[in-house]
Amino acid sequence: MLTDRQLLILQVIIDDFIQSAQPVGSRAISKKDEVSFSSATIRNEMADLEELGFLEKTHSSSGRVPSEKGYRFYVDHLMSPFDLPKNEKSFIQQAFANQLLEFEKVVQQSARVLSDLTNYTSIILGPEVYETKLKQLQIISLSDHTAVAILVTNTGHVEHRSFTIPVRIEPHDLEKMVNILNERLQGVPIIHLNRKLRTEIASLLRKHTDESDKAYEYLQAALFEEQPVKLYVGGKTNILMQPEFKDIDKIRSLYSMIEEENEIAHLLRHDSQDIKVSIGQENEIEAMQDLSIITASYSLGDEQMGTIALLGPTRMEYSKVISLLNLLSNRMTKTFHSWYQDDSDGE
Amino acid sequence: MLTDRQLLILQVIIDDFIQSAQPVGSRAISKKDEVSFSSATIRNEMADLEELGFLEKTHSSSGRVPSEKGYRFYVDHLMSPFDLPKNEKSFIQQAFANQLLEFEKVVQQSARVLSDLTNYTSIILGPEVYETKLKQLQIISLSDHTAVAILVTNTGHVEHRSFTIPVRIEPHDLEKMVNILNERLQGVPIIHLNRKLRTEIASLLRKHTDESDKAYEYLQAALFEEQPVKLYVGGKTNILMQPEFKDIDKIRSLYSMIEEENEIAHLLRHDSQDIKVSIGQENEIEAMQDLSIITASYSLGDEQMGTIALLGPTRMEYSKVISLLNLLSNRMTKTFHSWYQDDSDGE
């Protein structure tokens, strides 16, 4: 167990290092107001803290640097809560001031706010379409053999897919088909669309229309080709400003990592309500082992929807980032919730 | 005027440097098969070429490096045409093999192909919507006071805007309104939509529906808020692989440049049919003065639509890049053209 003095010293060291990015020496600590011991004492404590694995030296006669274990301990026990300065709070207010009606815009805005306020890189995972429901389906033919299907959800999200139809379809038949589909599918959660389409609707369609048979297949294929997850990245270059990224190879490997959208999506997605902090090696992916990732989730109604993440050096302003992430995930959740409510009332 | 020998030597030097990124010495040149003079002769010629401004030394006893004037001359007079290797040609074929029905996909695919095949960074400017015509307009209400308007063009491009309507609108009225709008606006070039909406349609709407007055205003506002130009960037990180980018500050300034989408759009847009090469300082923008930009345009029908650009070091494989850009811009133009044709026939 650590003594109070050790806790204090560890905290001060980490705070200092997070600020300065420089190894912290005993003398520097002893000069801080919070600390009233001589540098020699600090040195002794530091040696102990190092032995316990919370600190490291960069070389035999250097100051100390937090180890990952140190950061972990800091995040779990030491960190003091962070008060966002007023101007940053109002910055957030502003960003959400205009009516944000589209899912995309809310998410993009949030990503921007996050990266602007932290100088790290933010990544937001678009929603799994769990809870969103189909509001309306439209099929618009572009030419004899091409058409575009448009899905609108209750969240204002619009998706479209183009597809070809080898057989010609009468506008009349198309209309009939769309009507049937809408009648049956409105309000159905997007995630169940596919099943419902296959089981209930297919036969129904066959009954009512002549040629829709084949058209239906193509529609189905177009609508349910699997969709890549959407990633909204903000402040991609911020991380370049961090002094730990002096090294081009690191930058390269990080960036090519970020472009592996699927990997990232997989890595980030998390389903707890809480904020999760992954420090350095705690991340499996190699290119990220110098980085920390903090993730939070936002939700719509009861269902969790997506993930917000912030990517920074292990020397991250954990305290600030966490409160910011909390704030923003709440804000997003609230915004979406309000739509959802609205919608349930409206129907 | 340059002698034939000087031309040859200049060409060989630039070819070599484009390959190696290393200053080229006289001995290296004299050893090439194409050249049958001693290194001393080459040295003399080099000295002359330097005096004429086509070559530079990096320091007083270094090999020669092409100057920007040198590259310019090379591009204008020296470059030998490039034959794409078979495998690259088939790579392109492949990329366009699947039916590409959506504008976005074609453009994205092209950007990818370009950056993959060159290892530079490609930027494609989305189309000005000059020639595309409205295929269909839909308005779908999400709740009492929010709705989403969807525009589909004959090119399969889908756009949507959400907006709020302070007054409640009867579904019936909405439908009527949409019908009127479609009747009047289908086939109208997107670029004229706004005018037409204001002049002809507004009064018509007022006649036919009660409350649409206000709704109309909001619709108008939503539809014609000015749209940022879309930029499709491929291979953002490729440029990091170039040896000339050893320096973090350069990378930073370049990347923050690329994020200034509007600037870029302005910089790149060009309206000639030809391919344009801007070498180094020929670009106004500071962060780009170590780079060359090559732009080509693609078009739909007669009207020029957008710009494809490739961003690389001044030491660029001009020859290859130019033939690739030609190929791709043709391919894009052809693809779009086929839709356009298709559509005209279909109506």
Add this chain to the structure above:
DNA sequence: GTTAGCACTCGAATAATGTGAGTGCTAAAT
């Protein structure tokens, strides 16, 4: 006009040297 030869230049790599922040340890002070 072309080329061989040679002295010279200068960047880049390597080694030598100094500087200072920071440590660990010992012994004195509290």
Add this chain to the structure above:
DNA sequence: ATTTAGCACTCACATTATTCGAGTGCTAAC
């Protein structure tokens, strides 16, 4: 028994020398 002052020691980092070699320019011979 802690705490602290003091001191020798370590090691990254910066600065300066030293060497090395690719490449040049020039001169003189071919």
